[in-house]
Amino acid sequence: MKAMLITGFGGPEVFQLQDVEKPRPEANEVLVKVYASSVNPVDYKIRQAGEWSGVKPPAVIGYDVSGVVEAIGPGVKDFKVGDEVFYTPDIPGRIGSYGEYHVAREAIVAHKPKNLSHLEAASIPLAGGTAWDAIITRAKLHVGETVLIHGGTGGVGSFAIQIARAAGAYVFTTCSEKNRDLAIQLGAHRAIDYTKENFIDVIQKETNGAGVDVVFDTVGRDTMARSIAITKIYGRIVGIVDTTGNLFPGFMKNITLELLFLQRERYKLDYLRALIERGQIKPHIDSVLPFEKVAEAHNRLEKGGVTGKIVLQVVK
Numbered sequence: 001m002k003a004m005l006i007t008g009f010g011g012p013e014v015f016q017l018q019d020v021e022k023p024r025p026e027a028n029e030v031l032v033k034v035y036a037s038s039v040n041p042v043d044y045k046i047r048q049a050g051e052w053s054g055v056k057p058p059a060v061i062g063y064d065v066s067g068v069v070e071a072i073g074p075g076v077k078d079f080k081v082g083d084e085v086f087y088t089p090d091i092p093g094r095i096g097s098y099g100e101y102h103v104a105r106e107a108i109v110a111h112k113p114k115n116l117s118h119l120e121a122a123s124i125p126l127a128g129g130t131a132w133d134a135i136i137t138r139a140k141l142h143v144g145e146t147v148l149i150h151g152g153t154g155g156v157g158s159f160a161i162q163i164a165r166a167a168g169a170y171v172f173t174t175c176s177e178k179n180r181d182l183a184i185q186l187g188a189h190r191a192i193d194y195t196k197e198n199f200i201d202v203i204q205k206e207t208n209g210a211g212v213d214v215v216f217d218t219v220g221r222d223t224m225a226r227s228i229a230i231t232k233i234y235g236r237i238v239g240i241v242d243t244t245g246n247l248f249p250g251f252m253k254n255i256t257l258e259l260l261f262l263q264r265e266r267y268k269l270d271y272l273r274a275l276i277e278r279g280q281i282k283p284h285i286d287s288v289l290p291f292e293k294v295a296e297a298h299n300r301l302e303k304g305g306v307t308g309k310i311v312l313q314v315v316k
Helices: 041-049 125-138 155-166 177-186 199-206 223-230 266-277 291-303
Strands: 002-006 015-019 029-038 065-072 084-087 101-105 146-150 170-175 190-193 212-217 231-239 256-259 285-290 309-313
Touching (some): 002 291, 015 291, 041 291, 084 266, 125 155, 125 212, 125 231, 146 155, 146 199, 146 223, 155 170, 155 177, 155 266, 170 199, 177 190, 190 199, 199 223, 212 223, 223 231, 285 291
Parallel strands (some): 146 170, 146 212, 170 190, 285 309
Antiparallel strands (some): 029 065, 029 101, 029 309, 065 084
16 A cells, blocks of 8 residues: 655655555454544654654654545454544554554544535544543533633634534633634634733633633643633643643642543544534545655645644545
8 A cells, every 4th residue: 555654854855756565454453444534743752852752753643534444353342344533543553544444443543524525524533532631521511601712713723612602611722823713713702812912911801800711721831830820729730732831730720631642532523524514523634645745745744824624635
């Protein structure tokens, strides 16, 4: 099969299109013909210097799949040949999704939403699953609560806004002025332009000093530390990126701080599929590129300014 390999750790130039052996499913695994994949920040972090991930170049990386089951291994019960599926591959795992075929554990695979194309479905698993874990599993957001989502028009943030809105929360988000309309379309009640507005001042004013129940940080740096000031006593803050700054004020407010790395489990995708098929969540796709241009996709994502997801088309 054809696949885009990283020949070593480094810049986007380490990608090469090569013929590699088609994987075979073992017990409790499915072989999937990959129709589409997408790129995520974790992809380029592994490509840059991914020893921590267990990847050893030359290797196929990539962590989103939408495709069709082509074969099943012994013990597989929930899928049959021809089923349309979507999922995010394991990290670490045998092989990533930047190729024509992929093998995955049955336990992490879910049936694709019926109302989405493979291109749309491929944008969901890693980013959508991460947003679900942050908003629902970790933060335990409740109806009527308030949430601040930093970076609400990125890959994860765009799903987080929609999940929080579907959960019945009042949603604040930070974004650039050019993405304000998109944030509102996704479901944010108030979009804060971080280039012109101080989110602390805005939250203090619009909540009459009460603050928010939940903060979800997809930006990093000192964002989590600064957010403590506008988080309620016994509030919850979840972060998915590196953080800096003084977190000690969180002790005085009994704030729960959560650091999140997505655990692959089917049930999250099943919940997301239900919301998608009801029309409560829609993926936002920045652009679609052929999977042979994955280096270009990585370059664009690293530079920033991408809204939603860049999708890689494998089957034309």
